[in-house]
Amino acid sequence: MLLKVAAIWGASLAATGPVRALRVDLRAAGASCRADDILASLRLHLPGLTIAEGVGREDGEATLALRSGARWRLRIRVAGEPALERDLPAPGPSCLSFAERVALVASRYLEDLHASGVAAPLEPLPPPPPPPRWHLDLSAGATAELGLVGVAPAGALDLGVHRGPWQVELSGAWFGGSTVAVVGAENTPASLNLGEQLLALAGGWRWSTRVGALRLEGVVGGELFEASTTGGLLFHRSSDTAVAPFVGARVAYDFWLWRGLFVGPRLDARVHLGSVTVDVDGVAPVTKVADGSLGISAGYVFL
DSSP: OEEEEEEEOSSOHHHHOSOOEEEEEOTTOTTSSOHHHHHHHHHHHOTTSEEEESOOOSTTOEEEEEEOSSEEEEEEEETTSOOEEEEEEOOOSSSHHHHHHHHHHHHHHHHHHHHHSSOOOOOOOOOOOOOOOEEEEEEEEEEEEEOSSSEEEEEEEEEEEEETTEEEEEEEEEEOOEEEEEEOGGGOEEEEEEEEEEEEEEEEEEEEOSSEEEEEEEEEEEEEEEEEEEESOGGGOOEEEEEEEEEEEEEEEEEEEETTEEEEEEEEEEEEEEEEEEOOTTSOOEEEEEEEEEEEEEEEEEO
């Protein structure tokens, strides 16, 4: 495939000054790049020219040609001047960035010719930035959990990946549980023991800064609640469990300590899809519809 862009000069560059018109030949361009994208980029970088499609064959014309392949070949030629040749990456799904690169090379070449009358060597364009890499995150933390009864200590473990501004992670938490003194059968002393565990999938936006990264994530998962009694009469000891799905949100900030090591606070809030009730014999049922945790975690970013 051949794409030709012809720049028509009123006379030679050195003798008569700037280009007055630019004619663009796109008859052999195919479907890889739209004519509108190439023309728009040229008009943006060469605003002083009259730019239109066509073929120019007058004296003093500059011709830009592109040949497709694994890497595209760019060639700019002006009569009486050394030709400029350069390899360019093939256009991606959108031709906009490719058209911008072509127009930038052409404008720099023509500006150097107009300024000196000699084709100055061009410095290589900087390579395009590499695509974002996948990173593996592993962290562990200690939190204060607002559980079924008051506040209880908890431990958390997270395994996730992030790429660019997006992050997803699998989270687990084990709560230390709470114990409440109750009165069992026949007024004997007893204890109500409450525990919770959860498994969740979190995902959302990650914004990197100079000192760390802010994370705003949505969370879905399920919690397992357990209740049991100890003490009292033997035949009145009992237990109950309940599993509840939930949705929630997480806000965290990871401060960089050294290389991939980080530490920072994290706040979680969860709302259960329906109230959660655990009920054991001889003790009033315990019910809740929401909970949350606030803590600190430390971890490491691999890769």
